[in-house]
Amino acid sequence: MWLAMLTLILVGCTVAALAGLLGGALRQHDPDAMAGQGLPTGDSVLGKVAAIRKSRDDSWTRRPWPYIRDRLTFPPLDIPAVILHSSITPGKCYRVDPATLTCTCSYFLLRGSNAAIGSKERLCRHLRKVYAERGTLPxxxxxxxxxxxxxxxxxxxxxxxxxxxxxxxxxxxxxxxxxxxxxxxxxxxxxxxxxxxxxxxxxxxxxxxxxxxxxxxxxxxxxxxxxxxxxxx
Structure with missing residues (x-):
């Protein structure tokens, strides 16, 4: 008796699984199966996002961005070089020379050193720190x-x-x-x-x-x- 009941349960599970697979296959071949649900497609959602982004970008592009020459300059400071500890890498130090506006950090070596002396583009975070603490800016x-x-x-x-x-x-x-x-x-x-x-x-x-x-x-x-x-x- 128990064997017969177990057999019936297994047969029922198998039939249900086959019905699910068959239904999924039919829906893939029936383009009207999901028509009444009103769910947005991936393409429509992406299209709306792209339209919003384009409208935003166009508004920014059309804006007449002003170019106001910087009033601020950062000339060399007549003070000795200092050693600053890295705020990111424990144990690492950098030599900052306010008199030549140079630093041994990687940012200055790769980018700041190419900028003109006196420009803010030359200042790494270590030069900025020394300037803020020892300079005469507002x-x-x-x-x-x-x-x-x-x-x-x-x-x-x-x-x-x-x-x-x-x-x-x-x-x-x-x-x-x-x-x-x-x-x-x-x-x-x-x-x-x-x-x-x-x-x-x-x-x-x-x-x-x-x-x-x-x-x-x-x-x-x-x-x-x-x-x-x-x-x-």
Whole structure:
């Protein structure tokens, strides 16, 4: 009796498996089998993504990217060479010579050494650190130099005052984000600076965080630079 029941169970499982395989084969040959489900195909999804990306890229390409010559120069400093420990590789050190604006790190040897003396493109992170700590640049510029996460030597960089408050602005062609560094605390206190990000296409501040003292004036500057009146507050 038990043998008969076991046989029936095995036969039932086999029939169910064969039915599943047969149904799948029929659906492959029946183009109307999935017609009523309304599921998007892979090609349609990729097409929509490509259209959105193209529209975004076209808007960035059409934007008149300003070229504002850097006001900042980084001439050699009349101070002795120093040894800096690597912040990435334990036990590794680099010789940084502010008088010749040279460093023994791989970035400087491969890229920075080819840039003109006095340009920010020459500064590796170690030269930037020495410049920020020993140079005579404004504090807001020192913050830019020490921002290893966001600093890019090829960015356009402007520094000055907006409504009497120190500001540094960095941007790169093709990127809708503009980075703004400016004062964030009370004017009667020792200056503290924060980084803010502004999106050109959305005409809005990231996370709704705007500079405390000069947000409207900065937006006016960006509207003038980029030729886009919607950037105004």
């Amino acid at each position: 504090p807001v510029v020192n913050m830019v130099l020490l921002d290893d996460v966001h600093f890019c030597e090829t960015d356009q960089l402007w520094s000055g005052e907006v409504e009497g408050v120190p500001v540094a602005i960095a941007w790169r062609e093709g990127d809708p984000w503009v980075t703004i560094y400016t004062r964030s605390n009370a004017l009667n206190q020792p200056p503290e600076f924060q980084r803010y990000n502004f999106h050109l296409d959305h005409a809005s501040w990231a996370d709704s965080r705007a500079p405390k003292y000069n947000a409207s004036a900065i937006r006016q500057m960006l509207a003038d630079w980029f030729g886009d009146r919607k950037l105004m507050a």
